[in-house]
Amino acid sequence: MKLIKNALVSTGNGNDTKLVSILFNDKILEISENPAFHKGVDIIDLQGKLLIPGCIDAHVHFNDPGFNHREDFLSGTTAAAYGGITTIIDMPCTSIPPVTNKANLHKKLKAIKSKALIDFALWGGIRRNDFPLDRKMILKLWNEGVIGFKLYTISGMETFEALSYNNIETVLSELPGLLLGIHAEDENIINNALKSLSKEELKLPENCVKIRPVEAEVEAVKNILEVIKRDNKIHFVHISSKRAAEMILTKKNFSDVTFETCPHFLQFTSEDIPKLKGRIKTTPIVKFEEDKKFLCSCLKEGKVDFITTDHAGCDYKKEKEFEDFSKVYNGIPGIELMIPFLFSEFYLNENVSLETMLKLTSENASKRFGLYPEKGSLKIETDADFTVIDIRKPFKVNEKKLHSLGKYSPFHEETFYCSVDKTIVRGEIVFDSISGIIQKPGYGKWIKRK
Ligand SMILES: [Zn+2]
Numbered sequence: 001m002k003l004i005k006n007a008l009v010s011t012g013n014g015n016d017t018k019l020v021s022i023l024f025n026d027k028i029l030e031i032s033e034n035p036a037f038h039k040g041v042d043i044i045d046l047q048g049k050l051l052i053p054g055c056i057d058a059h060v061h062f063n064d065p066g067f068n069h070r071e072d073f074l075s076g077t078t079a080a081a082y083g084g085i086t087t088i089i090d091m092p093c094t095s096i097p098p099v100t101n102k103a104n105l106h107k108k109l110k111a112i113k114s115k116a117l118i119d120f121a122l123w124g125g126i127r128r129n130d131f132p133l134d135r136k137m138i139l140k141l142w143n144e145g146v147i148g149f150k151l152y153t154i155s156g157m158e159t160f161e162a163l164s165y166n167n168i169e170t171v172l173s174e175l176p177g178l179l180l181g182i183h184a185e186d187e188n189i190i191n192n193a194l195k196s197l198s199k200e201e202l203k204l205p206e207n208c209v210k211i212r213p214v215e216a217e218v219e220a221v222k223n224i225l226e227v228i229k230r231d232n233k234i235h236f237v238h239i240s241s242k243r244a245a246e247m248i249l250t251k252k253n254f255s256d257v258t259f260e261t262c263p264h265f266l267q268f269t270s271e272d273i274p275k276l277k278g279r280i281k282t283t284p285i286v287k288f289e290e291d292k293k294f295l296c297s298c299l300k301e302g303k304v305d306f307i308t309t310d311h312a313g314c315d316y317k318k319e320k321e322f323e324d325f326s327k328v329y330n331g332i333p334g335i336e337l338m339i340p341f342l343f344s345e346f347y348l349n350e351n352v353s354l355e356t357m358l359k360l361t362s363e364n365a366s367k368r369f370g371l372y373p374e375k376g377s378l379k380i381e382t383d384a385d386f387t388v389i390d391i392r393k394p395f396k397v398n399e400k401k402l403h404s405l406g407k408y409s410p411f412h413e414e415t416f417y418c419s420v421d422k423t424i425v426r427g428e429i430v431f432d433s434i435s436g437i438i439q440k441p442g443y444g445k446w447i448k449r450k
Pocket of ligand 1: 059061091310
């Protein structure tokens with residue numbers, strides 16, 4: 001048993017906090033302002049540091065197995081632990097085999113089980129390669145405990161082809177109860193944009209946002225919102241534009257729709273692309289000032305459901321450092337920086353309430369994906385997953401020191417007002433700001449949807 005003393009926690013009411021002690025083993029046993037004396041427990045004195053439910057990143061690409069030269073489960077979960085993340089949800093598309101059926105799921109689990117430092121849940125996926133739709137195969141995978149199914153309206157991966165809008169309608173009507181996570185950018189609009197630019201124009205970083213315009217996201221979101229029915233559950237991943245977010249927010253009144261956005265959309269715009277180059281190139285690409293402003297307002301007002309990183313790194317030299325921007329790999333490794341960024345920029349700088357911050361960094365994702373209250377809460381008898389943040393200790397980003405295999409970041413050389421002090425998963429300290437990683441690979445467990 002362990003006892004954390006002097007932890008500053010949310011009371012659940014706006015920005016109110018209180019100092020408490022937490023008694024726990026792998027589960028939370030007691031939270032109290034005046035703890036009883038417990039003999040023989042390890043005491044950790046947080047001296048007033050902020051303790052929040054272990055943070056969740058519901059959208060990562062750890063690429064394992066299959067694309068391990070970009071990231072694997074050990075490097076990815078190491079970076080996550082450094083970043084205060086206690087649970088990740090890994091995407092099905094960037095591994096070989098992709099997680100599209102039960103056998104593939106177990107191949108993946110076998111490959112990653114001994115590497116994870118923190119807990120992980122998994123997305124399943126539905127791809128064009130598997131059409132006509134095999135209901136049985138998909139339901140079997142769903143029943144194994146994946147948290148939802150990712151699908152694309154446009155894809156750059158041969159091993160994970162995009163669905164047409166007709167395919168998506170088929171999925172929605174034949175498998176109404178599934179939670180679908182959708183990458184929404186219209187393929188036609190993007191192909192037409194590609195055709196409209198010359199070879200030389202395609203090479204320029206500043207044309208990136210012309211190739212993947214706001215309209216592509218708007219069109220795909222609109223087409224999907226038009227066909228969803230009462231029983232459907234839709235989650236739009238990495239929303240990057242004001243207009244798409246507005247449409248989803250309107251639809252929320254009638255349907256079970258949620259969306260996420262990512263730190264890069266809250267901090268950068270297309271004006272930054274020529275300067276940041278490969279560091280900021282991902283899909284969707286960052287948009288304009290009005291989009292950034294609107295997404296930030298969604299965060300401040302708690303209208304966006306949660307924030308994810310869409311973490312996808314690579315070897316910068318081999319896959320990012322091209323003069324021809326069209327050849328540059330799409331992806332940013334963001335997991336180590338999301339929590340310091342969000343708490344620095346929004347909690348400390350913009351005074352967003354702690355209650356809202358917790359919803360955006362763990363509670364809402366946990367509820368959406370069937371992991372609550374075990375994850376994303378400080379309820380008694382649930383997993384003792386904690387993120388400890390030192391709100392008095394600033395931290396300057398040095399991309400070379402990141403723990404992902406990809407050593408680059410659009411946040412390079414930015415200073416955050418706070419830093420991660422400890423990452424605790426099921427009662428064990430995985431990361432500590434003084435000692436670094438202090439757990440063995442394989443400690444992280446697969447968490448199934450409830
Ligand atoms: Zn992604």
